[in-house]
Amino acid sequence: MRTSWPHTFIYCSLRRGQRVQFKVGPPDKGGITKKAYDLTYEGGGLIPPFQKDYLENYIKNQKAKFGDEVFDIFTTSKDQKELEMKIVAAFDRVKENIDRQREKVAAAGGTMDEE
Structure with a gap:
């Protein structure tokens, strides 16, 4: 099966409009939605995560959000103490x-070059 993937997907490396191939399997136990598996670029190239x-x-x-x-x-x-505590907490979260x-x-x- 070949399709242009129109939705956000678990693979961060896929972009809107990229063509992929995949196989369709049965839903998980108790589920109703079929599952896609063996996902590759059209032509069989592996999709990096x-x-x-x-x-x-x-x-x-993340650094830009920290600055904001x-x-x-x-x-x-x-006061100074509250300021310091909040900045340290924000840094720790980032x-x-x-x-x-x-x-x-x-x-x-790791990461890979775009295909």
Whole structure:
């Protein structure tokens, strides 16, 4: 079966309009939706779970959000101690998000160039 994938999918590397091939299997036990498996690019090329520069772009995005949050903290905090605590908490959240994403990418074998 061949189709243009119109929806967001578990593979971060797929882009709208890319053509893929897959097999269709029965639904999970108790389910009603059939399952796609053996997903490849049209022509059989393997689909990497993450595109090249995915992690770098993710990290840049997290840092930008951190900057926005710190700006908001500066404009709403009432004293130095509260300001410091909120900034440290925001940094810790961003660092955890980045570390978690690094682990996901590493577990999936890293990133690959677009096909």
